[in-house]
Structures are given as C-alpha cells and as structure tokens.
Amino acid sequence: xxPLEEFGRIREWTAGRHSDTSLAAAGVKLGIGDDTAVVSGTxxxxxxxxxxxxxxxxxxxxxxxxxxxxxxxxxxxxISDIAAMGGIPKHALVAISIPPQWDTSLLKRIFDGLYECAxxxxxxxxxGDTTSAPESLVISVTIVGQVEAGKAxxxxxxxxxxxxxxxxxxxxxxxxxxxxxxSEEHRxxxxxxxxxxxxxxxxxxxxxxxxxxxxxxxxxxxxxxDVSDGVSSEAWEIAEASDVKLVLHEASLPLAGELVxxxxxxxxxxxxxxLYGGEDxxxxxxxxxxxxxxxxxxxxxxxxxxxxxxEVEAGSPGVDLEYxxxxxxxxxxxxxxxxxxx
Amino acid sequence: xxPLEEFGRIREWTAGRHSDTSLAAAGVKLGIGDDTAVVSGTxxxxxxxxxxxxxxxxxxxxxxxxxxxxxxxxxxxxISDIAAMGGIPKHALVAISIPPQWDTSLLKRIFDGLYECAxxxxxxxxxGDTTSAPESLVISVTIVGQVEAGKAxxxxxxxxxxxxxxxxxxxxxxxxxxxxxxSEEHRxxxxxxxxxxxxxxxxxxxxxxxxxxxxxxxxxxxxxxDVSDGVSSEAWEIAEASDVKLVLHEASLPLAGELVxxxxxxxxxxxxxxLYGGEDxxxxxxxxxxxxxxxxxxxxxxxxxxxxxxEVEAGSPGVDLEYxxxxxxxxxxxxxxxxxxx
Numbered sequence: 171x172x173p174l175e176e177f178g179r180i181r182e183w184t185a186g187r188h189s190d191t192s193l194a195a196a197g198v199k200l201g202i203g204d205d206t207a208v209v210s211g212t213x214x215x216x217x218x219x220x221x222x223x224x225x226x227x228x229x230x231x232x233x234x235x236x237x238x239x240x241x242x243x244x245x246x247x248x249i250s251d252i253a254a255m256g257g258i259p260k261h262a263l264v265a266i267s268i269p270p271q272w273d274t275s276l277l278k279r280i281f282d283g284l285y286e287c288a289x290x291x292x293x294x295x296x297x298g299d300t301t302s303a304p305e306s307l308v309i310s311v312t313i314v315g316q317v318e319a320g321k322a323x324x325x326x327x328x329x330x331x332x333x334x335x336x337x338x339x340x341x342x343x344x345x346x347x348x349x350x351x352x353s354e355e356h357r358x359x360x361x362x363x364x365x366x367x368x369x370x371x372x373x374x375x376x377x378x379x380x381x382x383x384x385x386x387x388x389x390x391x392x393x394x395x396d397v398s399d400g401v402s403s404e405a406w407e408i409a410e411a412s413d414v415k416l417v418l419h420e421a422s423l424p425l426a427g428e429l430v431x432x433x434x435x436x437x438x439x440x441x442x443x444x445l446y447g448g449e450d451x452x453x454x455x456x457x458x459x460x461x462x463x464x465x466x467x468x469x470x471x472x473x474x475x476x477x478x479x480x481e482v483e484a485g486s487p488g489v490d491l492e493y494x495x496x497x498x499x500x501x502x503x504x505x506x507x508x509x510x511x512x
Numbered sequence: 513x514x515p516l517e518e519f520g521r522i523r524e525w526t527a528g529r530h531s532d533t534s535l536a537a538a539g540v541k542l543g544i545g546d547d548t549a550v551v552s553g554t555x556x557x558x559x560x561x562x563x564x565x566x567x568x569x570x571x572x573x574x575x576x577x578x579x580x581x582x583x584x585x586x587x588x589x590x591i592s593d594i595a596a597m598g599g600i601p602k603h604a605l606v607a608i609s610i611p612p613q614w615d616t617s618l619l620k621r622i623f624d625g626l627y628e629c630a631x632x633x634x635x636x637x638x639x640g641d642t643t644s645a646p647e648s649l650v651i652s653v654t655i656v657g658q659v660e661a662g663k664a665x666x667x668x669x670x671x672x673x674x675x676x677x678x679x680x681x682x683x684x685x686x687x688x689x690x691x692x693x694x695s696e697e698h699r700x701x702x703x704x705x706x707x708x709x710x711x712x713x714x715x716x717x718x719x720x721x722x723x724x725x726x727x728x729x730x731x732x733x734x735x736x737x738d739v740s741d742g743v744s745s746e747a748w749e750i751a752e753a754s755d756v757k758l759v760l761h762e763a764s765l766p767l768a769g770e771l772v773x774x775x776x777x778x779x780x781x782x783x784x785x786x787l788y789g790g791e792d793x794x795x796x797x798x799x800x801x802x803x804x805x806x807x808x809x810x811x812x813x814x815x816x817x818x819x820x821x822x823e824v825e826a827g828s829p830g831v832d833l834e835y836x837x838x839x840x841x842x843x844x845x846x847x848x849x850x851x852x853x854x
Contacts, residue, residue: 183623184606188636196602196636207638209603209656212554219639221605221654227646228609260538261551263563264526265607265652267570281525294530294538296549297561304569305647310607312563312654314551 200324204411205254205396206315208322216322218315220251226269226306229508234350237276238283239373244309245287247398250377250451252315254396255322256386259379261296261314262288267303280309291379321386323455327393328412332456332482335465337381338475339424340401341440342371344447345432347508352436361435365428375451381474382453390465394455399505400446404454405489406503415485416456418501420493424477445491448506456482542666546753547596547738548657550664558664560657562593568611568648571850576692579618580625581715586651587629589740592719592793594657596738597664598728601721603638603656604630609645622651633721663728665797669735670754674798674824677807679723680817681766682743683782684713686789687774689850694778703777707770717793723816724795732807736797741847742788746796747831748845757827758798760843762835766819787833790848798824 184202193201197210206220224230224244235243245262252259264284268277288295293313349364350372378396385391393412395404401423405416423444433440452475457465462478469476480492489501526544535543539552548562566572566586577585587604594601606626610619630637635655691706692714720738727733735754737746743765747758765786775782794817799807804820811818822834831843 183620184637184640187627187630192634193636196634198603198636198638201636201638202640207603207605209638212557215554217559219603219605219654219656221607221639221641221652223607223609223641223643223652225609225643225645225650228644261540261549261561263549263561263654265563265565265654267565267567267650267652278525285529288529292534292538294535294540294543295526296540296543296551297563298526298544299563299565299652301565301567302570303567303648303650306645308567308609308645308650308652310563310565310609310641310650310652312561312605312607314561314656 204324205251211319214319215316216319218252218255218257218317218322219312220248221310221312222247222251223308223310225308234347235373237279238286240309241280241282241284242287242374244311245284245293246375246377246451248311248313249291249293249379250375250396250398252313253377253379253382254394254453255315255317256382256391256394257315257317257322258383259291259293259313259315262293263297263312264295265299265310267301267308269303269305269307272307291377318386323385323391323394325393325395325408326411328408328414328416328456328482329392330414330482330484331459332392333459333462333478334416334418334454334456334480334482336424336452336454336477336479337378338450338452339426339429340397340450340452341429341443341447342368342426343375343449344443344506345429346370346372348436349432364432367426367428368432371450375449377451378453380472384468384472384474385455388464388468390457390461392456392458394453397450397452397454398448400448401454402445402489402501403503403505408454408456409487409489413487415483415487416480416489417483417498418480418489418491420491422477422479445501446504446506546666547593553661556661557658558661560594560597560599560659560664561654562590563652563654564589564593565650565652567650576689577715579621580628582651583622583624583626584629584716586653587626587635588717588719588793590653590655591633591635591721592717592738592740594655595719595721595724596736596795597657597659598724598733598736599657599659599664600725601633601635601655601657604635605639605654606637607641607652609643609650611645611647611649614649633719660728665727665733665736667735667737667750668753670750670756670758670798670824671734672756672824672826673801674734675801675804675820676758676760676796676798676822676824678766678794678796678819678821679720680792680794681768681771682739682792682794683771683785683789684710684768685717685791686785686848687771688712688714690778691774706774709768709770710774713792717791719793720795722814726810726814726816727797730806730810732799732803734798734800736795739792739794739796740790742790743796744787744831744843745845745847747843750798751829751831755829757825757829758822758831759825759840760822760831760833762833764819764821787843788846788848
C-alpha cells in the first residue's frame with residue numbers, strides 16, 4: 171500500500187475517535203484536520219497546537235541541508251502552521267532522536283539553527299526530549315500559538331465569489347532542492363547551479379506570520395493554508411474542506427525570475443514546481459471580493475507580497491487551472507515528495 | 513562520546529538560550545529542566561507542556577511490545593510527566609514516523625492502544641503528523657496539561673527534614689523487560705517466565721495522575737518526579753535541583769513479591785531493578801514531616817499505595833542508601849537503559 175493511502179487511513183482512525191461532548195468538555199474547538207488544533211483559552215484567547223516532523227533521508231540529506239538548516243527549518247515549518255491559522259507562535263517543544271553518526275558538534279549546529287529561527291520569530295523553546303535512534307535522525311517540533319478567540323482562519327471558509335490569494339511565489343524550494351540533488355548531472359550538462367535564492371528558499375523558509383496577522387487583525391481571511399505540500403495540494407484541501415471549486419488563473423500565478431531561468435536550463439516546466447513543489451511556506455487563502463483593494467494596499471504598505479491568483483466557484487470540490495484561452499484543466503491532488511524514487 | 517554525555521550537552525545548549533526577560537514576556541514560568549514546562553494561563557490556571565519519544569530498537573522491540581502497547585505507553589509516559597507536576601492531562605499531539613515494514617494493520621493497532629490510554633485518562637488527541645521513516649518506527653507524543661496557578665510541584669522543593677515517598681513499587685517494568693528478552697535462556701535454564709504483573713508493568717504502565725492530584729489539592733507535595741529513569745536517577749535529580757542529600761532506607765523500599773520471586777530465579781538482586789529499573793511511572797517526592805499521617809490516611813482511603821522510603825538531609829547533593837546497620841552507600845546517578853549492549 172502506498173504511504174499516502176496509509177496516511178489517509180490514519181486520519182480516518184484519528185478523526186472520529188473522540189465524541190463531540192468530550193471535545194467540548196476539554197475545550198477543543200477544532201481537533202485533527204486543519205493546520206493546528208484550536209483549544210479554548212480565557213481572556214479572549216485561544217491556543218493553537220501543531221506538530222511537524224523531519225526525518226533524515228525523507229525530508230533532508232547531507233547534500234541538501236546543513237545541520238543549522240535542519241534545526242531552523244524544523245521550527246520554521248511549525249511556525250508556518252500557526253501562521254496558517256493567523257496566530258502568533260509562542261512556545262515550542264523539540265523531540266530529537268539521534269543516531270550514532272551524528273556527533274556533538276553536528277548536534278550543536280542543529281540547535282544553533284533552531285534557536286536562530288526561535289529568536290527571529292519570538293518563539294520560546296520550553297521543552298524537549300532527546301533519545302537515541304538506530305539509523306536516521308528524526309526531529310519533531312511541537313508548536314503552541316495564540317490567536318484572538320473565534321478569529322482563527324480555518325481551511326473550510328472558502329465561499330463562491332471569493333478571490334484566491336498567495337502571499338509569495340511558490341516552487342522556489344522545490345527548484346532549489348532539484349538543483350542540490352542534480353549537481354553531478356549539472357556539471358556534465360554544463361547547467362549552472364540553482365540561484366542562491368532557490369537554495370535558501372529550501373533551507374531557510376520564512377513562514378508568513380505577518381501576513382497571517384494582517385488577515386486576522388483586519389478580518390479579511392476567510393480560509394487559509396500554508397503551502398507545505400504544494401499549491402495544488404493546499405488548494406485541494408481548502409476546496410474539500412469548504413465544499414467548493416477553486417479556479418487558479420495560470421497567467422496570475424507568480425513566477426520568480428530565478429525559478430524560470432533555472433527551470434529553463436533544466437528543461438522543466440516551471441509550473442510543475444509552482445503548483446506541485448512543497449515547502450515554500452507562503453500562505454494560500456480566500457477572501458471576499460470587497461476586501462481586495464484594501465488588502466492590496468495594506469500588503470504593499472507592509473512590504474508583503476500579495477498575488478491574486480483565481481476565484482472560488484460553486485461546484486463539486488476540486489481545483490482547476492484556467493488558461494488565458496479560457497480552457498480549464500483539473501489539477502491533480504498529489505502532494506510533494508522530497509526524494510522521488512526511480 | 514557516550515550518548516548520556518551528549519544528551520547532557522544538549523541540555524546545556526538549550527537551558528540558557530532565552531533571557532529571563534523574554535521568558536517572562538512569553539509567560540514561561542518554567543522552561544526546560546523539569547518534567548514539564550509551566551506556562552502562565554489565566555483564570556488561575558497554568559499550562560504544562562512536555563514531549564516524550566519512543567524509538568523502535570531503543571525503547572521497544574517486537575518481542576517486548578505489541579503494537580497496542582507501543583501506542584498506549586507512548587501516551588502514558590507523557591501523562592506521567594503531567595502527573596509528576598501534580599497536573600491534569602488534557603490534550604496530546606502524536607508525531608509518528610513509519611518505516612515500510614509497518615503496514616496498515618499494525619499501525620491501526622498502535623493507534624488503538626494510544627486511544628485506549630487517552631480514554632482512560634480523559635486526554636483528547638488534538639493533532640498529529642505522519643511521515644515516512646527509512647528503518648525504525650519513531651513515535652513522539654506532546655502532552656498539554658493544566659494545573660492550578662502556582663501549585664505545580666517542581667523537583668527543586670526538597671528540604672532537609674522532609675520525608676521521601678514513593679506512590680508504588682518500582683523495578684517491575686525492568687523485571688518484565690528482562691523476562692521478555694531472556695526467554696531463550698529461560699527455557700534452557702528452566703526458569704519460569706516472569707509473572708504477568710511484571711510484563712504488564714512494562715507494557716501498560718499506569719501514570720500516577722490521582723496521586724499527583726492528591727498532593728496538589730492537599731498542598732502536601734514539596735518536590736516531585738515520576739520514575740521514568742529509575743529511583744536512583746530521579747532521586748538524584750531532586751537532590752541536585754534542591755541542593756540536598758536524599759537518604760533512602762534499604763529496608764523501606766517496596767519489594768513486590770512477584771519481582772523478588774522472579775529476580776531470585778534469575779540470580780539477580782531485586783534491588784538492582786528497584787533502584788535502577790526505569791519506566792515504572794510511580795511518583796517519587798518529598799513532603800514535610802507534619803503531613804505524614806494525613807497523607808498515609810488519605811492515600812489509604814483512596815486505595816493508592818504510599819511508601820515512606822527515607823528522608824532529606826542537608827549536605828552536598830547526592831543519594832545515599834542506608835542499611836539497617838546504619839551503614840550508608842552512595843547510589844550511582846546512572847539512568848535506565850532498555851537494551852544494554854554486550
């Protein structure tokens with residue numbers, strides 16, 4: 171059985187386990203199934219909880235990530251889950267399982283990177299667990315965030331008539347990863363290495379906390395996800411959770427110049443990375459059309475990118491790509507795979 | 513470098529990273545270094561946060577744990593950290609990394625066990641992350657608990673004159689593990705398999721939430737740890753955090769009959785398991801002498817074991833074992849190792 175199917179089953183087993191009564195009694199407003207859980211606080215606050223894991227050989231290899239990058243990205247990916255609810259990241263717990271070949275100096279570099287990210291985003295590391303591992307390093311970070319009660323932006327809020335936005339270009343991380351994995355071939359084919367911006371997108375992602383906060387404080391965001399598994403996959407999640415169709419305009423998708431240049435050298439259509447490349451950690455969401463002008467203006471003033479890339483329609487859940495000609499193509503639901511086999 | 517030394521270094525790197533000002537600003541009353549972190553809540557509550565990981569080949573093997581046991585124990589070990597602060601476990605997040613040989617039916621059994629434990633302790637699983645892993649299954653659980661503000665029982669509260677208590681016998685889990693690992697040898701030597709109680713202690717530990725709550729609600733507990741790494745190791749942690757000497761009375765240490773019987777068959781001194789065996793998840797702590805009678809009475813009425821095993825003295829931090837003769841022996845600080853090499 172393919173891993174993705176198995177993972178889907180786990181979601182089934184975990185989704186319906188607790189009764190609505192017990193969820194309510196425990197103050198759980200939202201359990202498994204969105205970017206974070208939402209738990210009732212007091213004084214007008216709610217807590218956001220999420221966990222995200224990076225595994226050696228699955229999410230990183232020595233040639234793709236320096237130890238500092240592993241620590242930085244492990245926390246950044248979690249902060250991004252808080253951003254995807256519009257929340258403020260607060261506290262983190264770090265569980266790390268260490269195989270024998272990772273010596274002290276390498277471990278210290280992982281923690282250096284992790285704390286660099288913590289400092290940048292004002293996150294306090296409040297706990298951790300360190301264990302041995304037989305072969306592969308595993309780092310699992312749990313994040314706790316806060317959001318104004320009732321304001322967290324779920325992925326089920328997309329409605330027909332909404333426009334769809336992205337808070338930055340996508341595909342850069344996947345392009346950077348491709349470059350780092352293909353270096354032998356590059357040398358043979360005299361392709362330049364990928365631009366630093368692509369490599370940095372993969373190693374040091376910048377979660378969109380500020381953008382999420384703008385959406386909350388101005389009451390603009392209706393549905394929201396972070397792009398961890400790729401634009402198509404995240405749009406699909408919004409479409410299915412909201413029971414609507416998302417139509418992305420091919421001509422409106424942001425294409426970073428460096429990505430187009432590098433993709434051209436490699437003879438890869440850049441849209442493959444833009445739509446199916448993961449780990450860019452920008453936000454994708456929907457909002458009412460009446461907010462478009464103020465959103466554009468405020469994001470510009472704050473220096474945060476905002477791209478309007480399509481609109482929401484009524485219809486059975488799905489994601490279409492619409493070309494300039496008006497022709498449409500349904501997008502695949504598939505997610506992102508770091509190191510595809512074969 | 514030995515893993516334990518490395519792990520100690522990680523504690524060094526993580527302990528002093530955040531300034532007191534930033535900890536206070538983030539509402540962190542207690543960061544890394546006790547059973548859980550303590551984070552300010554409102555309405556007279558504080559949040560307790562902890563994470564604990566189990567790794568295939570390090571903490572369990574096919575011959576020691578059924579899949580249901582793995583899930584059950586992964587959560588139970590975390591609940592025990594909340595119990596060790598006197599708190600109430602509330603929410604959990606589960607990160608699991610799955611190698612190819614763990615198929616769907618085995619995974620489902622892990623989650624069945626985990627939810628069995630969740631139900632027993634009233635814990636809601638609010639989030640998770642599922643990833644692939646190359647070789648070994650890793651399950652990391654984060655727990656969130658609550659406690660009355662200012663009441664959490666730290667490990668630094670032991671004072672000279674306190675008595676030392678245990679909320680149950682120890683060594684059972686280590687004895688059970690020994691039995692499961694030695695089955696070939698048993699057959700050869702015609703030793704009986706370990707009693708079910710020992711195996712069950714290893715596979716299905718019962719964290720001492722009720723005992724922790726009694727200590728909080730009656731204001732008895734001054735210092736507290738759960739016995740995850742063994743009595744000696746936990747007593748050392750209390751001694752070092754509190755800057756005192758703990759003296760354990762050899763004759764007062766609880767010896768479960770099944771453990772003594774099985775240890776005798778194996779020619780192993782039962783005290784080795786009682787003092788150095790881990791994962792019994794009873795509580796060890798200290799309290800003022802004036803509370804001894806009421807504690808005994810209340811624990812008896814509630815059907816919770818309570819053993820008074822020694823007292824706290826002034827002196828340089830350490831743990832002594834005192835024999836009936838009055839002779840004393842310093843106990844080693846060493847922790848618990850599931851599968852020692854060689």
